[in-house]
Amino acid sequence: MQFGITQSLTDLPSGLTLPVWVAAAARAATQVLCGQTFENPQSLQIPGRDQALGVPVQSAAPLQEGEQALAISRCDPGPGLDLTRDLEIWVQARWGQSQTGCLETDWLEIVPGEGIGRKGREGDLCASDFARRLLEANLRDLVSPGQCLQLEVVFPRGRELAQRTSNAAFGVVDGLALIGTQAEVQSSASPDQLRASLDALQLIAGASDFRGSLTLVIGENGLDLAHQLGLADQQPLLKTGNWIGPLLVASAEAGVSNLLLLGYHGKLVKLAGGIFHTHHHLADGRLEVLAAIALQQGLGVDLIKELLGCASMESALQQLEKRDCAEADRVWQAIAQAVEVRSEAYLKRYGAWPMRVGAALFDRQRQLRWTGLTGHSLLARCGLGIHLQGGEAGFDPSLR
Known part of the structure; x- marks a missing residue:
């Protein structure tokens, strides 16, 4: 594999994502498996980029008399707060067993070992398309035709x-x-990320075929769900992680008339409490917002104390559903409505725009579960909808 000029990690303004560190260890292990000399740093080809990237690897060595090889790298996500910092990554490489040889499409098998996320207890490796393409791009030249690499x-x-x-x-x-x-x-909390989101918004709103409707999706899971639902076929999508307040104002200024906020309930609940820069290192308060709205919806004080004592929003939701599913839905519909009310109030601080803001929240199964009144209307415009238990009873304006 010929890369030409290689960019050093020290030249980059930020750190590298987890798939890059896995790919570096994988290539180092495969080189040793092939009998080649261990190289450090590893020169990686990044899909869509001409210049290679030099990524350090800690060590690599053959195992079982050369039948296998192991390489170790250590994740450096850059200066931001990230729980993967210094995470040790082990990649063990071996040739797969095949009497007939591997097809061109299945020459690489990735086995999730200890500490790797799976889709369900017996599920496959949970990896992004970028992670898979990155591995294939940097290992293909080391694997001869007909060979299988595991x-x-x-x-x-x-x-x-x-x-x-x-x-x-x-x-x-x-x-x-x-x-x-x-x-x-x-970093979804960095000013650079806000600038990138604002630039993307201007491109969307400035397009000749833009009709005024936009879905602001929160995080990768929100983006994935939006595509699954077919929202991308109905109106443009803009992904963000934080900086929701500035993006609300910028959307109104850009001429958006219908804005749908689509996100995981654990993120959007902050907006119901008036927290519009939602990075968890700067502001949380989610359980407190949940408790306040639960009180407004008539839940008992003892239950609210239990909710405040929960370790996470997810456990609080499970606690609510265990007690009464209908009551839990009523609370979360009220939260969705509060997101809409608070968003419109936030906009009024900065100007008078006719933009409608709707909220749609999904749960841990990535099922659309709760909307505000405007969110329900905006989803209906896209041919989507969810069942709202109790009609409009749960839509009580909240947290003024």
Whole structure:
């Protein structure tokens, strides 16, 4: 594989995503398996980029008399707060067993080892398309036609760290998901990320075929669900992680007339409490918002105290549903409505625009579960809808 000029990691303004560190260890292990000399740093080809990227690997060595090889890298996500910092990554490489040889399409098998996220207990490796393409791009030249390469990826602390994420809320179990859509880490709380989102918004709103409707999706899971629902076929999508307040104002200024907020309930609940920069390192208050709205909806004080004592929003939702599913739905519909009310109030601080803001929240199974009144209307315009238990009874304006 010829790369030409290689960019050093120290030249980058930010750190690298988890798939890059896995790919570096995978290539190092496969080189040793092929009998080649261990190289450090590894020169990686990044899909869609001409210049290679030099990524350090800690070590690599043959195992079982050269029948296998192991390489270790250590994740560096850059200066931001990230739980994968210094995460040790092990990749063990071996040739697959095949009497007939591997087809061109199945020459690479990735086995999720300890600490790697799976889709359900017996599910496949949870990896993004970028992660798979990155591995294929950097290993294909080391695997002869007809050979099968098997990689086992292990994150020794992955299971422990996954407990501090919302992975389980989206069906990812046993460890950290191998996700990421690009090589460099982009902090969703950084001003650069806001600038990129604002630039993307201007491109959308300035397009000749823009009709005034936009879906603002929160995070990768929101984006994935929006595509599954077919929302991308109905109106443009803009993904963000934080900076929701500035994007609301910018959307109104850009001429958006109907804005649908689509996100996981654990993120959007903050907006119901008036928290519009939602990065968890800067502002949380989710359980307190839930408790306030639960009180407005008539829940008992003892139950509200239990909710405040929950370790996470997910456990609070489970506690509510265990007691009374209909009551839980009523609370969450009220939260969705509060998101809409608070969003419109936020806009009025900065100007008078006719933009409608609707909210649609999904649960840990990525099922659309709750909307505000405007969100219900905007979904209907796209040919989508959910059943609202109790009619409009749950839509009580909240947290003024």
